[in-house]
Amino acid sequence: MTKAATKAAALADGRIDTGDTAWLLAATALVLLMTPGLALFYGGMVRTKSVLNMLMMSFVSIALVTVVWLTAGYSLAFGDDIGGGLIGGLKHAGMAGLGPNSVHGTVPTLLFATFQLTFAIITAALISGAVADRVRFGAWLVFVPVWALLVYVPVAHWVWGPGGWIATRLGALDFAGGLPVEITSGASGLALCLVVGPRLGFKKDAMRPHNLPMVMLGAGLLWFGWFGFNAGSALGANGLAAAAFLNTLTAGCTGLLGWLFVEQKRDGHPTTLGAASGAVAGLVAITPSCGSVSLLGALVIGLAAGAVCSYAVGWKFKLNYDDSLDVVGVHLVGGIIGTLLIGVFATTELTGKTDGLLYGGGLAQLGKQLVAVVAVGAYAFLVTYGIGKLLDRLMGLRASEEQEQTGLDLTVHAETAYDHGVLGHGAPVGASLPSLQKVKSQA
Incomplete structure (x- = not known):
């Protein structure tokens, strides 16, 4: 029996495929590593007086989101739909009924749940960059679990859960998290920084990164972990994972080059911070599209994200919102670019059923992607703004x-x-x- 036939038989019989399981175990570890990588990335970008606080905001998110996910989050996100495509049920609260022999596709359900947990963790941690230097740590400890349950979990169900309305009713595509991770964190970061207000000295004092080697190290760890993030979303050791892996590498490279090109032309100096930020912007944009677009699409998406995000990070000074570490400029803008361009560069060679505008698919898929972007962005912004306002009233969000x-x-x-x-x-x-x-x- 061929490997393909063996895997098909395993899927049909609900059996665990050891190759797929081995790859997803590795991918899960890679994605978890991204949060310490993010801690270093953010930690190097702040001033010396708040480095440890920045690291702590990421590391504590691992613990907080894990507890929430295992208690109720996984069941609500990936349980059978009970709310018209809006939310799952609590059948698997506390991971009930998910023993070692439970199977999701060809991998253990417990592994699938852990893989998805690592996505939830880094999404919450990403938001901390928008409010660096000025949020009470005690308030952050409350914000993270509440936000994970009210914002991340529903959006994850919409996009990936059984019966989720974005996937099954709207038909928008998102392979690895442009909507639940990038757009949700970016829109939430914008809402929270508006609630908290700008740092002391914003637009007056120089607030340069204190340790650029740390920033580069963090970016490198993020890039390394991103292969698990994107290629792991194939949930198997297969050709789709290989395509997502190559697209991820490609977009990270063109994102880096696009940002440096803009810096050189605009400022006369290509910087290490620009290189790190450009790579991350390209990786952000390819996240939703890595399993849907051709290599050409990955090249263009990464380049577009690197160039556009390099300008977007400056919008905060014009629009007067203090997004400390550019969560809005990189993750929200990059996530929008990558999610929308699926409607242009998607190919049936990867999607199996959907072509984008460039491949003769018309405007239909682009319209679906736009609806998904607006819906998720608006929901994340409004709910996060409400959570922030409530916590600010009850316990105070802003440090003295x-x-x-x-x-x-x-x-x-x-x-x-x-x-x-x-x-x-x-x-x-x-x-x-x-x-x-x-x-x-x-x-």
Whole structure:
């Protein structure tokens, strides 16, 4: 019996395929690694006084989202639909009924659930970049689980869950998370930074990244993990995974080049921060489309994202919203580009049924992609804005002015990333820990 026949038999009989399972185990570990990579990426982009706080916001998201996902999130996102395509049921709350022999396709259901968990984790962590340097850590601990349940879980069901309305009724395509991950995090980041308000000194003080080698290391880990993110979404060791893998590499490269081209032409200097940001922008854009477009599509999508996002990150200064680490400019804008261009570059060679405009499919698929983008973006923005306002009223989201000036590392965590981390950032030279107790008590 050939490999293809063996796999078909396994799928028909509901048996676990060891090759698919081995690949998805590796892919799950790769995606989980992306959150520590994001922590380094974000950590290098902030000033020295809030490095540890930035790292902590990502790392604590791993713990918080895991608890929420295992308790109810997975069941609501991937359980049988009970709400007209809007939400799943609680049949598998607490992972009930999902033993080691339960199968999803050709992989263990527990592995599939864990793979999807890693997506939920990094999506919540991404939002922290929009409000870096100024959010109370205690408020973040409440925000993350509430947001995961009210925003991420429903959108994941719409796009990937059984009977989800975007996939089954609208017919929009999203292979690896342009809608639930990129657009949701970007729109939510915009909402939250509007609720919290700008950093002290926004548009006046220089707020340059304090450690560009750390940024590059974080970007490299993100890129490495992204192969699991996108190719793993094929849920098997197969040709579709290989195509998604190559498209991911390609778009990351052209995104990097597109951003550097704009920087060189506009500013006269290609920068390391631009290279890291451009690669991430290309990877963001190819996420929804990596399993739907040809290699040509991946080249164009990455290039477009790198170039457009390099301009989009500057919109915050014109529109007066302080998106600290450019979650809106990269993830929202890049996610929109990648999701919409499926309607242009999709090919039946990968989708099996849908051609985009470039391949003779007309405007129909582009229209479906647009509806999905608007619906998900609006939902994520409005619900996150409501959550933010409620938490701000109940417990306060914004750190005090004194905390922000001194730095959240010392005032919240009683630590500094560097021996000199306190100096020159709001705390007087030689300030002792007791002298800062008043500031810490407000955390």
